[in-house]
Amino acid sequence: MMLDILITGGTGQVGLELARQDWGQDVTLHLPDRTELDISSTASVTSYFSQRTFAAVINPAAYTAVDKAEDDSAAAFLSNAQGPANLAEATRKAGIPLVHVSTDYVFAGDKTGPYDETDPVAPLGIYGASKLAGEIAVRAGNSRSVVMRTAWVLSAHRGNFLKTMLRVAAANPQLRVVDDQVGCPTAASDIAQALKTITLRMIADENAPAGIYHFVNAGEVSWCGLAREIFAMSKARGGPDADVLAITTAEYPTPARRPANSRLVTQKISADYGITPRPWENAVSEIITELTATVPQTAEV
Numbered sequence: 543m544m545l546d547i548l549i550t551g552g553t554g555q556v557g558l559e560l561a562r563q564d565w566g567q568d569v570t571l572h573l574p575d576r577t578e579l580d581i582s583s584t585a586s587v588t589s590y591f592s593q594r595t596f597a598a599v600i601n602p603a604a605y606t607a608v609d610k611a612e613d614d615s616a617a618a619f620l621s622n623a624q625g626p627a628n629l630a631e632a633t634r635k636a637g638i639p640l641v642h643v644s645t646d647y648v649f650a651g652d653k654t655g656p657y658d659e660t661d662p663v664a665p666l667g668i669y670g671a672s673k674l675a676g677e678i679a680v681r682a683g684n685s686r687s688v689v690m691r692t693a694w695v696l697s698a699h700r701g702n703f704l705k706t707m708l709r710v711a712a713a714n715p716q717l718r719v720v721d722d723q724v725g726c727p728t729a730a731s732d733i734a735q736a737l738k739t740i741t742l743r744m745i746a747d748e749n750a751p752a753g754i755y756h757f758v759n760a761g762e763v764s765w766c767g768l769a770r771e772i773f774a775m776s777k778a779r780g781g782p783d784a785d786v787l788a789i790t791t792a793e794y795p796t797p798a799r800r801p802a803n804s805r806l807v808t809q810k811i812s813a814d815y816g817i818t819p820r821p822w823e824n825a826v827s828e829i830i831t832e833l834t835a836t837v838p839q840t841a842e843v
Contacts, residue, residue, distance in 0.1 A: 545569045545745060546590075548596045550581055550629070551603030555697040556643060559734035560600065572596070581625035597745045599633050600737050601626060601680075602643040604673070611668040611796040618668050623675035630683025639686040639744035639752075641737055646693035646725065646758075648674045651801020656762075658807040659691075659754045667798040677754065688740050689754045692734075693804045694768075697730035697827070698832040705766070707772050710834065712785035721766035721788035724803030726758035729825035733757060735784045736817050743815060749813040756806040759822035764788075768826075775827055779834040 552573030605621035647670035777783040
């Protein structure tokens with residue numbers, strides 16, 4: 543049976559990795575750009591779905607400029623809340639599953655241990671609030687939906703912490719990085735693989751588990767600790783290196799507050815979907831290997 547799967551946000555980190563997955567010969571991926579499909583527009587979504595039939599929709603598309611969102615709340619809510627609401631309505635009418643990507647920023651970050659799916663949500667800023675609104679819209683709009691929260695997304699593509707560290711280190715021998723925010727670095731490729739597993743299961747089984755799930759790579763580290771590991775791995779491959787000084791969040795003020803604790807529990811996704819995350823160190827090593835293998839050492843990475 544041929545399966546057509548719609549993926550939004552195809553030019554983002556997760557979207558690009560979804561396109562790189564081996565889906566098999568019977569799956570056709572549709573990755574429209576915003577001129578073809580604007581999920582924040584009800585008319586655009588309605589028109590797009592009226593012309594095509596899909597087996598499922600995966601929605602990693604999002605407004606992710608965390609600091610900018612504080613002064614641009616309308617745009618953040620349009621993309622992160624209205625967009626998912628439109629997709630939930632369209633997929634419900636089509637009778638197909640919707641798999642939606644969300645974030646650790648729905649939490650306040652003041653819990654002592656890692657967050658599980660039942661913990662109270664309390665976003666600290668506009669970005670987190672808009673993503674929470676999107677979660678609510680998805681779950682209310684389509685009962686055959688999965689909301690997959692993740693955190694600290696890294697890849698060899700687009701902009702992310704890992705690539706920023708390597709770029710800045712090329713011109714700066716010493717960097718100051720926050721050490722009192724702790725989380726779980728997660729490869730976009732691993733997120734894509736988890737989304738693929740969930741989506742194909744939901745297509746094959748109408749009674750597949752639905753609801754909210756957490757997925758991050760195994761282990762935890764601070765931003766400072768992550769930076770030091772990145773440079774250790776980069777140096778071993780002949781790439782950029784720098785000394786990293788630990789600082790506090792108070793010493794690096796930003797327009798939007800970040801959760802001090804972004805750790806997420808992943809037992810539920812393992813139990814329901816058989817997905818067991820690998821250690822974050824393995825994921826980071828793989829990304830750095832890809833970057834150093836494909837980008838000349840003198841180029842910006």
